[in-house]
Amino acid sequence: MIDTDFFRAWLILLRTPGLGPAGLRECLAGQAGDIHAALRSLSAQSDSLPDAARDWLRHPCEKRLAADLAWLDQPGHRLLCCTDEDFPPLLETIPQPPAALFVAGSAELLLHPQVAIVGARASTLSGRTHARAFxxxxxxAGFVVASGMADGIDGAAHEAALDAGLPTVAVIGTGPDRVYPRKHHALARRIAWQGALVSEFPPGTPARADHFPRRNRLLSGLALGTLVVEAGLPSGSLITARLAAEQGREVFALPGSIHNPLARGCHQLIRDGARLVETAGEIVDALAPAAVALGRELASRLDDPTDPAPAAPTDAAGQIVLDALGHGPMALDELAGRVAQPVAGLTTALLLLELDGKVEALPGNRYQRLPG
Known part of the structure; x- marks a missing residue:
C-alpha cells in the first residue's frame, strides 16, 4: 500500500493550476523538502494566488485525486519525486527540471546511461532499419535506448530493443495511463513490462501539441546523448536535438542521400556542430566517459550526500556484487537483498560493471554475470 497522505499532498500540488514544476520546487525549497509543509504554506497564501489555483487548493477534486492514487497503487507504478534519492541527477541540471515523474515499469532504469534515438514519424524503411540496428x-553496449514512442523512428528504436530482450525507456507527452498514438497500445504494454514509461503529466492527461516540447526536454535531459536518424526541415526531432545541445549533451546525426528530404535535418545538425556518425561504436566511444562519470556521481551521492568528495566505488565493492550474482540470472530485488544494499545504490554498481563488460542486463529487471 502506498502512503496515501504523502502522495495526496504531492498530487494536489502537481495539479495546482499555474504552479508548475518551478513553483512547486520553490515551495519545497522553502520548506526543506517537506511536501506537507509546502502544501500548508501554499494554501495559507492562497488569497494571493490566481482564482483557479485558489479554488483548487480549497476544494481539490477528490474523484480525480482518488483516480491518481488508484493508479499509483498498482504494481509497477511510481511517482518519482525530486526529493527522492534516486531521482535522475541528469534532470537536475536542465532548465526547468520536473518536480516529479510518473513511471510505469522500472524506475531504476532512469539511473542508467541512456541514448535517445529520435527521428521522423513518416520515416523511410532505410531509416527504420538504421534505428533498429543502432x-x-x-x-x-550497456546503454538504455530512450525515445518518445511516436510513429516511425521512435517506434522502431523501442521495438528493436524489446525484440533483443533489452530494456527501453519511453518519455511520453500524455498521462502515464494514456497512449499516443493509439496504435501503440501493445508497444506501450511491452515497454512498461520490459522497460519504463515516463511522463511528467498526471493520469488522464490527453495528448496536446504543447505537451510534446515539454516531453522532448525530458527525453534529451535523461540521455547522455541524442541520435537523430532522419529529420526533415523543420521537425520535432530537431527541437529535441537543440534542447540536447542546450543541456550540454552530445548530439549525433546520421548522414543520408542529398535526394532524401528526411536527411536534410540531419545535414543541418551536422553543419551546426552535431557529430556525424556511421556506427554505434562511435557513439559508445563518445559517451563512455560520461556514462562512467554518471555512475560515479550516483555512487557518491548515494554513499554520502553531505560529503564534498566521497570515494568512488572500489573494485572490491564490484567483486562483492559479482560474487553475489553467481552464474545465473538474478532479479535486482533479490540481488539487493543478498548484498544488503538499497536498489538505487546497487543500480550504480551494476551500471559500472555493465560498462566494464562484466555484467549483462536481462529482461524483467534481471542481471547475469558474463564469463571472463
Missing part, C-alpha cells in the same frame, strides 16, 4: 547495438 538501438540494438547501443543496448548491447
Amino acid at each position: 538501438a540494438q547495438a547501443l543496448g548491447r
Whole structure:
C-alpha cells in the first residue's frame, strides 16, 4: 500500500493550476523538502494566488485525486519525486527540471546511461532499419535506448530493443495511463513490462501539441546523448536535438542521400556542430566517459550526500556484487537483498560493471554475470 497522505499532498500540488514544476520546487525549497509543509504554506497564501489555483487548493477534486492514487497503487507504478534519492541527477541540471515523474515499469532504469534515438514519424524503411540496428547495438553496449514512442523512428528504436530482450525507456507527452498514438497500445504494454514509461503529466492527461516540447526536454535531459536518424526541415526531432545541445549533451546525426528530404535535418545538425556518425561504436566511444562519470556521481551521492568528495566505488565493492550474482540470472530485488544494499545504490554498481563488460542486463529487471 502506498502512503496515501504523502502522495495526496504531492498530487494536489502537481495539479495546482499555474504552479508548475518551478513553483512547486520553490515551495519545497522553502520548506526543506517537506511536501506537507509546502502544501500548508501554499494554501495559507492562497488569497494571493490566481482564482483557479485558489479554488483548487480549497476544494481539490477528490474523484480525480482518488483516480491518481488508484493508479499509483498498482504494481509497477511510481511517482518519482525530486526529493527522492534516486531521482535522475541528469534532470537536475536542465532548465526547468520536473518536480516529479510518473513511471510505469522500472524506475531504476532512469539511473542508467541512456541514448535517445529520435527521428521522423513518416520515416523511410532505410531509416527504420538504421534505428533498429543502432538501438540494438547501443543496448548491447550497456546503454538504455530512450525515445518518445511516436510513429516511425521512435517506434522502431523501442521495438528493436524489446525484440533483443533489452530494456527501453519511453518519455511520453500524455498521462502515464494514456497512449499516443493509439496504435501503440501493445508497444506501450511491452515497454512498461520490459522497460519504463515516463511522463511528467498526471493520469488522464490527453495528448496536446504543447505537451510534446515539454516531453522532448525530458527525453534529451535523461540521455547522455541524442541520435537523430532522419529529420526533415523543420521537425520535432530537431527541437529535441537543440534542447540536447542546450543541456550540454552530445548530439549525433546520421548522414543520408542529398535526394532524401528526411536527411536534410540531419545535414543541418551536422553543419551546426552535431557529430556525424556511421556506427554505434562511435557513439559508445563518445559517451563512455560520461556514462562512467554518471555512475560515479550516483555512487557518491548515494554513499554520502553531505560529503564534498566521497570515494568512488572500489573494485572490491564490484567483486562483492559479482560474487553475489553467481552464474545465473538474478532479479535486482533479490540481488539487493543478498548484498544488503538499497536498489538505487546497487543500480550504480551494476551500471559500472555493465560498462566494464562484466555484467549483462536481462529482461524483467534481471542481471547475469558474463564469463571472463
